Amino acid sequence: MSDYSLTHLKQLEAESIHIFREVVSEFQKPVMLYSIGKDSAVLLHLALKAFHPAKLPFPLLHVDTTYKFKEMIEHRENYVRGKLGLDVLVHINEEGLKANIPPWEDSERHTELMKTDALKAALDKYQFDAAFGGARRDEEKSRAKERVFSFRDKSHRWDPKNQRPELWNLFNGRVNKGESIRVFPMSNWTELDVWQYIHMENIPIVPLYLSAPRQVVNRDGLLLMRDDDRMPLLPGEKEETRMVRFRTLGCYPLSGAVESEAATLPEVIQEMLLTRTSERQGRIIDQDEGGVGMQKKKNAATSDRFAIGCWLLAASGKLFGSGTFRAASASFST
């Protein structure tokens, strides 16, 4: 490094650290939305770097739908809470739980109750004024214009007309009481950057990202892993052991596995790079509506459900990666 040059990952890392420190300096009560996925893993790692040697100056928030993979919960408990000793707020919508709408019966309703409403309730409960999320601009065409500081009004609504220009690394963090921002420190990272960084920095991730023999059932072309007995097999379905991995992690009944031999991180990256098909293909909405319409954006802006859903998704990465759920995909558009 004698010529004082910087690799792109070092530069991205420095920029992300800068964003973390700005928010912690200028906001009263930040929180990190932690989904236990790979983007969250990088986000958390960057935050630890930003405040080393001090402890994280904000808690993590995990909205638990109760249908997360067991290995995700183990990772949260053993690694994040256990080994790192971090403060993780886990929020479950108890009301929603009573309604008992499992994802395989009505995914849209389940998502709304257990994820969207739950998150909104959690934010209101703790009065957070800034929430870090791991969303990236390269994830989705419509995200290409998203700001690093994304403003929300008192009802958590996103106003497309009221987004501030962002120049240099001078972020305007002024909000009125009750208003808040979503912060995306990894805006300029790509999927390859994320994987590469996990590899380079040896960041622990949930093992489900790596291929292993797993029991799956083929339902409508999706390879689902029945992580517990709550999800019944349909008539004619039978489980079989296949070599699979998950590209995105969320609720197990909504996350399809892919068949793969990639059992190590470099092999996963290799497969990703050689794949000619976008990871987003599972989102039916993208295909049959020809892109994300302005009308939909406006809906998102005026409807709590969409607004919350959108940043929820943005924050937690591709929760519904291989699912076939309209609400989830549409709300991703903002």
Added chain:
Amino acid sequence: MSHQSDLIATDIDAYLKQHEQKQLLRFITCGSVDDGKSTLIGRLLYDSKLVYEDELAKVQSDSVRQGSVAGGFDPSLFMDGLKEEREQGITIDVAYRYFSTAKRKFIIADTPGHEQYTRNMATGASSADLAIILIDARHGVLTQTRRHSFIVSLLGIRHVVVAVNKMDIDGVDYSEDRFNEICDDYRSFATRLDLPDLHFIPISALNGDNLVDRSENMPWYTGSTLMNFLETVYIGSDRNLQDFRLPVQLVNRPNLNFRGFCGTIASGIIRKGEEITVLPSRQKSKVKEIVTYDGNLDEAYAPLAVTLTLEDEIDASRGDMIVRSGNLPRSESDVEAMLVWMNEEAMVPGKTYLVKHTTQTVPGNVETLAYKVDVNDLHRMPAPTLELNEIGRVRLSLSAPIHHDPYRRNRTTGAIILVDRITNATVAAGMILDRGTTGSHKSVWDDEVSADDSSDALSTVTSEERAARFGQKPATVLLTGLTGSGKTSIARAVERKLFDAGRSVAVVDGEFVRRGLSRDLGFSADDRSENLRRSGHLAHTLNDAGLICLASLVAPSDDVRQKVGKLIGEDQFLVVHVATPLEVCRERDTKGQYAKADAGELSNFPGVTAKYDVPTNPDLAVDASTTSIAECADAVVELLKSKGFIK
């Protein structure tokens, strides 16, 4: 997504190693849809095989449905995020796009070209290393080309590629003459701008000529293809590695034994053990550790985000700046800047806005709008305000000093944004100007009242009464000369002699003025000039009170010395040149300042790295290498007698 590198399939570990070492290049694309901008970006992504196959399939079907190219494949359809924009065929906000090749990772800020979106272009340009300016070969240099180029120059982008597009079209026919004509047009207009690294490439974005692969249709063009240029253009020297600046972002105090100053290094390099100064307190210390999560570093440089601990307990907080002692930024509460107005609500001169600069936010107002610039022809005109998308030069008055450098020299410490206190909107972006080139000091000098209008007229004590009381006429003796020439020693000797003879006398010593009155100034030509102006006023006040003033100042500029003379009044202003030879001055220099100047650590050091104008017609010249200090002092006293100030 398929990457070009074969390594992915054959040796993923080697590929990852290679990717790890890639550098980042940020660029913006300027031009309208008509220039083929979206087509160009789509093509770069497509030709780099960076488009997902399902996206590609969709775009191909869209192309058939609505594409601008009859029936053909339109790569521009990759680009737009919003359906409405896509249907209107325009882009209305900055969109960021990402791709990487075997050599670099790229971030494209795709910025719209319409006039009303100057705001967006400035936003995209603020972080870009390079700009691609698209010109339609049929139309050549247009008004919008000038506008884009001006904004690119204003935002400090050093590398510009003028991509002359649509070389394939009927009437252009890959003509070398047409290409050269456009290049000449552009160059003649660009001489008015600051575009230090300018390149021209003839392309066809639609067909891919000279994008990734060399065009077979233009064998006369022997330069680099666009992609090759993007992969290889050297941007390493764009960073300022000279001036160490660390705006303190937050103070990290996990326990009583650790106090770390966190921040992103805005410019320069810092090493463990180096002496630093904290602004604004000017407390000095040394760097104890450069702390990072990955272990302590021996040195760190821009733009790394680090945490510094210091040898001494120093109280610094967010908004302060850590710099290397001996290389200070300007600390002023009045700055001149070019502003790009970004809000529907026009600028209100005199209204208080919040000004964010590095990690500091201070209230401030626009004191004057010197002019606004017509972005189309660069014409300057007076204006009462700036409307949305207008650009103008302003003078800002801040409630506290900010530690800044000119934007040209430092894109981080020279940038500001203005925020509305009520709506919280970001209403403007500003680039701080170098006062050296803007003549703001000159304006201060030019505004000077002459000696005739001075306080004498307001005082009931007349100068005659004072002269009678003190038995002398007031005068200022400027002792000018190089550092180490003996100015101050002579001044002090003269002071002793005059005092002993019953005279009333005061010494204005440059070094002392700098410790107090001029504490905010550095050593640039401008700052020296300003320091002299202030010292001049001080001397003038002393003279007004009837005292003889001995001013010991380097005062290297003849022009500035004359201005001081005017300020004080020619009839009571004497110039004594302490003309000790440079070699002797060097020997006498006890503080090692010449050595530092030789090493390049002190810029603008008269006699070494800056010029010293020898006074052409001084009232007296003395040489302390051949004459003793006492004899020099005698000569000065004689001068005062001969001019009738003392008897």
